[in-house]
Amino acid sequence: MLEELVTNLEGLFQDYDFSSLPQKKQTEEKKPRIRPIQRNQMILHPIEVDRLIPEYHEARAIWEITGSLDLSCYYDHVDAVEGGAGAPAFDPRLLVSLWVYSYSKGISSSREIARLSKYDPAYQWLTGMRPVGYHTLADFRSAHKDSLRQLFVEILAILTSEGLVTMERVMHDGTRIKASAGRDTFRGEKRLHEYIAQAEAQVKAMEEACEEEMAPRIRKARERAVRERKERLSHALGELEKIKSQKRSTQTRVSITDPECRIMGQSDGGYAPAYNVQLSTDAHEKAIIAVSVSQSSADQTLCAPAMDRIEETTGRLPEKLVVDGGFTTRNAILAAERRGIDLIGSLPDTAAIRINAFREEKIAEAFYPEHFLFDPERNVYICPEEKILAHRGRSIHPGKTTYRYQGKECKNCPSKPSCCPHAAKGRFISRIENDPIVEAFIAKMKTDEAKAIYRQRGEVAEFPNAWIKEKLGLRQFHMRGLLKAEMEALWASITYNIKLWIRLCWKPRLEITG
Ligand code: SF4
Known part of the structure; x- marks a missing residue:
């Protein structure tokens, strides 16, 4: 039965031309067809600025919070006025937003922000595709300290109203x-005086130089540079005087790049x-x-x-x-x-510091203050040799009064080498009496x-x-x-606080409204 069916099928297709059917596999390999990249062309590409970033993008949150702030302290400094001459100023709200967004991304260079605002979608969205120059950004960041303080307070008020403070x-x-400033920019007093004298000589030489020797523009620029250097050096000298007038300061040099910074221990x-x-x-x-x-x-x-x-x-x-x-x-x-x-x-527990001081003085442990007995009735101390250390005076400081006691019979004492080997006038003991407020703090x-x-x-x-x-x-x-x-x-x-607001208020609200 099956054999008969196969014979019939063969008979049915014997006249059909199978070569007319599409061939699945090419015997000859052909090159792949790739879209060409054509760069020598101009393209007009429509952009919907508001769709450059998604709804939940941080730049939107920053723009929202800066919109709710009273920035009048910044607007008061805008020189351009409606109907007046010159180009309009950049909106302080935009400049605040750009700096906050940049700090939040770890960017704190105005040149980098200016560069990013040409192509980065978040910056393009914030600026409305109108890049801001780095001079404008740098000047805005370092100007109007009071306005910046006010900005900090305004944001804090928002956090407080949201229950975050x-x-x-x-x-x-x-x-x-x-x-x-680098460590190699630090100079001592002598070198600062030398530099100032050099700068003064340069100023004098410029004043005496013939007018024709230099173009007026170059001359002016050089004069300004020397004058500024002299001012900076004088400022450094002033800071050095300030450091020297401080009691505990051991710093004897100051930076000529940033005279106001100080050498400090790092983590x-x-x-x-x-x-x-x-x-x-x-x-x-x-x-x-x-x-x-x-x-x-x-x-x-x-x-x-x-x-x-x-x-x-x-x-x-x-x-x-x-x-x-x-x-x-x-x-x-x-x-x-x-x-x-x-x-x-x-x-701070000063016990360790005191013990170190006793060791340096080569005082034996048996003669540490705890081995001296205080007699409050007579206001004297009794030493391990049962001699008296009499009250010698007191000094009053905020929160404490220090009473001093001195031995009178130490000179011929056999224990002197262990008790006060270097004290010419006999052993000293101090007793500290804390203010009751300090005592209450210690108890608390x-x-x-x-x-x-x-x-x-x-x-x-x-x-x-x-x-x-x-x-x-x-x-x-x-x-x-x-x-x-x-x-x-x-x-x-400010950036830190705004990020906190975004995380705890703005994002959850966005999720709810959805
Ligand atoms: S040196 Fe003075 S304080 Fe020290 S044990 Fe002798 S007498 Fe007492």
């Missing part, structure tokens, strides 16, 4: 950011020209509520100014202020008490509650420091001088 618990900390253990950036962070959502920049590498004197800066920025004081041992001084404890702030900190810091709050400090206070360095890339200032360094720190803090 409570002022219940504020953590304060400092971080050192490198200055825009890597090295030393570099830097500024000490002080940030106060609200513990609720880690918003930065106050920023300042100091030339002091030590934090001991910076706690009270931090309290004032918080009040200046937010209009009120925090309930609790948490600081580390570097900031906790008796002065800080008293300053907090005066302002009604509950200070949480840690008074022994409680579990205060210890628990203090333990939160590192996580909260160090977060914005690390974020500004790691995410915003602000490891070194681009601008020079204390004032401009503070402005750069403000720009970074």
